Amino acid sequence: MIPLSRALESSIGRKFVMSISGIALVLFVIVHLLGNLTLLVPDGGVAFNKYAAAFEDLGPFLYVIEMGLLAVILIHIFWGVTVTLKNRAARKKAYKEGIKTKGGPSNMTLLSANMIFSGIFLGIFIVVHLWHFRVRKVTEAGKIYVEGQEMTNLYGLVVEAFQHPGWVAFYMAAGLVLGFHLRHGFWSAFQSVGAMKPEWSGAINAIGMFIAVLLAIGFLGIPLYLFLM
Numbered sequence: 001m002i003p004l005s006r007a008l009e010s011s012i013g014r015k016f017v018m019s020i021s022g023i024a025l026v027l028f029v030i031v032h033l034l035g036n037l038t039l040l041v042p043d044g045g046v047a048f049n050k051y052a053a054a055f056e057d058l059g060p061f062l063y064v065i066e067m068g069l070l071a072v073i074l075i076h077i078f079w080g081v082t083v084t085l086k087n088r089a090a091r092k093k094a095y096k097e098g099i100k101t102k103g104g105p106s107n108m109t110l111l112s113a114n115m116i117f118s119g120i121f122l123g124i125f126i127v128v129h130l131w132h133f134r135v136r137k138v139t140e141a142g143k144i145y146v147e148g149q150e151m152t153n154l155y156g157l158v159v160e161a162f163q164h165p166g167w168v169a170f171y172m173a174a175g176l177v178l179g180f181h182l183r184h185g186f187w188s189a190f191q192s193v194g195a196m197k198p199e200w201s202g203a204i205n206a207i208g209m210f211i212a213v214l215l216a217i218g219f220l221g222i223p224l225y226l227f228l229m
């Protein structure tokens with residue numbers, strides 16, 4: 001039996017970790033977008049604030065979920081950077097030894113270059129985003145009474161942010177970049193976990209494209225709509 005650490009270090013193991021963490025993150029962004037769609041309900045924020053309050057009601061369990069999510073994000077980033085660096089080093093070594101590779105010594109494939117740059121942008125976005133809404137929910141959001149119950153006015157915080165063209169542009173860019181990242185990520189995730197059969201490739205490609213386009217439209221559409229409203 002190969003020890004777990006060695007198995008995870010292998011190229012297949014690393015791809016597997018990327019795929020499973022990536023799929024978990026896709027599920028998170030789908031749920032996140034569905035929840036954010038309540039921002040569009042024309043009720044002055046009642047639906048969105050109630051939705052956010054439902055999470056608060058989870059109490060300490062919410063922190064457990066948040067820490068789990070953070071761990072998955074960090075694993076995905078750490079492994080993504082490691083895989084890219086190792087692939088690059090292998091390509092350089094192969095070039096030096098005169099073994100033919102698809103690109104030159106420092107030429108990453110277009111796909112991996114795309115994934116690492118869109119990934120870096122999304123990593124920066126998440127740090128800014130967590131401060132912008134998650135931290136400021138605690139430090140800056142006011143309170144509001146909804147049906148006699150006191151709640152955090154997260155709706156007010158979000159709507160105020162999207163009155164500023166700079167924030168709208170930043171979030172719209174994130175929606176677009178997320179779409180590109182998922183478009184390629186979805187495809188390679190299913191290739192890696194071995195779920196891919198040649199006869200399924202067309203369908204998997206189409207599903208990946210469909211999810212990527214829907215998420216991009218949703219995430220870039222919400223800030224734009226709230227800005228123009």
Ligand code: HEM
Binds near residue numbers: 126171220
């Ligand atoms: C229309 C665009 C978006 C809006 C309006 C939005 C809104 C929010 C809000 C209000 C929160 C705080 C929730 C709370 O503490 O109750 C939040 C948390 C979060 N968002 Fe977004 N978000 C958007 C896009 C994204 C994107 C594109 C990603 C990922 C790439 C993302 C990842 C996260 C994460 C990881 C959290 C922390 C979850 C938690 O701590 O519970 N968001 N978002």
